[in-house]
Amino acid sequence: MANYSDSSKSRRKRERHALQDLGRELVALSERQLDELGLPDEVLEPIREARKLQRGALQRQMRYVAACLATVDAQAVRADLDRMLQPSRREIARFHELERWRDRLLGDGEGTAEAAMTEFLAAHPDADAQALRRLVRNAAIEATSGRPPKSARELFTRLRDLLDPGR
DSSP: OOOOOHHHHHHHHHHHHHHHHHHHHHHHSOHHHHHHHTOOHHHHHHHHHHTTOOHHHHHHHHHHHHHHHTTSOHHHHHHHHHHHHSOOHHHHHHHHHHHHHHHHHTOSSHHHHHHHHHHHHHHOTTSOHHHHHHHHHHHHHHHHHTOOOHHHHHHHHHHHHHHOTTO
């Protein structure tokens, strides 16, 4: 009989469950995301195999994935995974900025939308003014006729391409 205290046994159990939770998250990733983590083949293969299994076999495989994760620095894998899955605050702020520009350009009144267009074109002289105005006009028509907001989406994409050219 092993001479372990309850707290040590509880700690090991929590660690094992944390590794299984990490393994479940890794199994749910796309192949591209999984490759970005740069995990060793000894960990990648059991993860890929788990994707093919169901029920009891999957549970056994997930325990095996957890055991494989115990052989690598699981905290580093967790940190890399969190960084990859959670957009940075800068990206979120950039997305909100794009939404604000789109909303301002599609403004309620003509004066506010035109003022926003003038301001945007002054800040971004390389923008195609004619194409942006066409998208704004088409988005307004789509909104009043109840059609899907195809032009508003395209406007957002154009704004993103202008403001984030390296994307």
